[in-house]
Amino acid sequence: MFTLGDMTDFVDVPGVGNPARRALADNGYPDLESLHGADYQSVLALHGVGKRGLERLQAALVERGLSMSGKIPAPQPRKNEWSIGHTGVQDADIKTHAGSDADLDEYLSTLEGRRIKHAEILLDIFHRATGDTPRLWGPSMIGYGQAHYKYATGREGDAFRVGFSPRKAKLSLYGIQESPRWEQLRDKLGKHTTGASCVYVNKPEDIDLAVLEQLISETWEAGPQSC
Numbered sequence: 001m002f003t004l005g006d007m008t009d010f011v012d013v014p015g016v017g018n019p020a021r022r023a024l025a026d027n028g029y030p031d032l033e034s035l036h037g038a039d040y041q042s043v044l045a046l047h048g049v050g051k052r053g054l055e056r057l058q059a060a061l062v063e064r065g066l067s068m069s070g071k072i073p074a075p076q077p078r079k080n081e082w083s084i085g086h087t088g089v090q091d092a093d094i095k096t097h098a099g100s101d102a103d104l105d106e107y108l109s110t111l112e113g114r115r116i117k118h119a120e121i122l123l124d125i126f127h128r129a130t131g132d133t134p135r136l137w138g139p140s141m142i143g144y145g146q147a148h149y150k151y152a153t154g155r156e157g158d159a160f161r162v163g164f165s166p167r168k169a170k171l172s173l174y175g176i177q178e179s180p181r182w183e184q185l186r187d188k189l190g191k192h193t194t195g196a197s198c199v200y201v202n203k204p205e206d207i208d209l210a211v212l213e214q215l216i217s218e219t220w221e222a223g224p225q226s227c
Contacts, residue, residue: 007031007032007033007169008031008032008033008060008064008195008196009031009032010024010025010031010032010057011138012032012172012195012196012197012198013032013056013057013060013195013196013197014056014149014196014197015052015053015056015155016053016056016057017050017053017155019048019049020048020049020050020053020054022048023046023047023048023049024043024046024049027046029043032057032060032061032064032196033061033064033066035057035061035066035068036061036066036067036068037067037068037069038068038069039068039069039070040054040058040068040069040070040071040072041070041071042070043068052155055073055075056196058072058075059075059196060195060196063194063195063196064195084145084146084147084148084161084223098135098136098137098143098158098160099135099136099137100135100136101133103135103136104134104135104136104142107136107139107140107142111166114203115166115167115168118166118171118203118204119142119166121204121209122142122164122166122171122204123142125209125212125213125216126142126144126162126163126164126216128213129162129213129216129217129220130144130145130161130162130216130217130220132144132145134163135160137159137160137163140165140166140167141160141163141164141165141172141174142163142164142165142166143159143160143161143162143163143174144160144161144162144163144220145160145161145162145220146158146160146161147159147160147161160174160175161175161219161220162174162175162176162216162219162220163175170200170201170202171200171201171202171203171204172195172198172199172200173198173199173200173201173212174197174198175216175219176199176212176215176216176219177194177197177198177199178219178222179214179215179216179218179219179222180218180222181215181218182215185211185214185215188208188211189207189208189211189212189215190206190207190208190211191206191207192206192207
């Protein structure tokens with residue numbers, strides 16, 4: 001259940017493009033939770049907001065016990081496809097790409113306070129679990145491995161398989177919900193909240209790091225799943 005302070009950036013909701021994010025921000029919706037109670041059809045009428053993207057935002061709200069209001073269409077079942085490896089094929093508005101070693105080093109040098117130590121802990125855990133080299137994705141996501149996704153809508157792009165972001169407010173952990181045993185192990189993980197595509201943690205001390213490593217390892221071994 002959503003609690004005050006748990007704000008989700010639109011970038012953390014898969015399939016919501018830059019035009020939609022800009023339109024929402026320009027009209028007073030800075031994050032996912034700000035859409036709670038907003039009239040669905042009015043938001044849909046905003047230039048840049050499409051039916052598929054808004055459906056994903058509504059689904060993400062429902063996951064948190066929230067919802068937009070008014071006339072909300074029933075979600076349509078679709079199948080998304082994931083595969084290992086990059087193809088280089090992706091929608092033109094997707095600007096999140098893998099950076100170089102230098103990009104990652106530069107980003108890590110900007111971290112302050114406790115997040116420096118937190119990043120070091122997670123870098124070690126993710127490396128042990130995957131054996132892979134980390135890459136900086138976008139401004140603050142550290143990803144491992146290569147995957148390609150194609151949504152039922154036709155939208156597609158390259159991504160990482162598992163990763164994390166040592167953001168100032170919370171640590172974001174990506175991919176571990178895809179572990180075959182996520183439902184079995186989530187209660188053993190420790191204090192966390194979940195989003196549409198990631199798990200939020202305040203600090204590593206709040207969770208069982210051995211369970212985290214197990215979830216990462218099992219996700220890595222299982223490979224991308226279609227859904």
